[in-house]
Amino acid sequence: QVQLVESGGGLVQAGGSLRLSCAPSGRTFSSYNMGWFRQAPGKEREFVARINWAGYSPYYADSVKGRFTISKDNAKKMLFLQMNSLKPEDTAVYYCAGSVSSRSLSSASGYEYWGQGTQVTVSS
Numbered sequence: 001q002v003q004l005v006e007s008g009g010g011l012v013q014a015g016g017s018l019r020l021s022c023a024p025s026g027r028t029f030s031s032y033n034m035g036w037f038r039q040a041p042g043k044e045r046e047f048v049a050r051i052n053w054a055g056y057s058p059y060y061a062d063s064v065k066g067r068f069t070i071s072k073d074n075a076k077k078m079l080f081l082q083m084n085s086l087k088p089e090d091t092a093v094y095y096c097a098g099s100v101s102s103r104s105l106s107s108a109s110g111y112e113y114w115g116q117g118t119q120v121t122v123s124s
């Protein structure tokens with residue numbers, strides 16, 4: 001069982017940067033594939049980025065490619081999402097998610113464990 005806690009959200013102007021963190025509980029974090037998702041008001045939760053259990057093979061949604069960087073530090077038991085060149089359309093609640101499976105990791109249905117979310121607001 002893994003519990004996930006996100007932090008680092010906030011209000012930032014367009015073009016700015018934020019770094020989200022996800023701290024898991026439990027001793028098996030290193031074996032989990034991890035992802036970031038976001039959900040804007042009135043919209044479905046959407047995939048942002050994912051990374052494999054070892055911290056390799058990052059993969060991004062087209063909308064964030066080149067601006068966001070996902071990283072996983074198994075020694076420190078932390079997941080990060082560095083967000084640069086933020087746009088107003090990036091405004092959403094951001095969630096980290098974990099999975100012991102390697103299937104459907106670009107879909108919310110592929111993850112068993114979720115954090116409570118952290119709000120990111122980008123002003124124009």
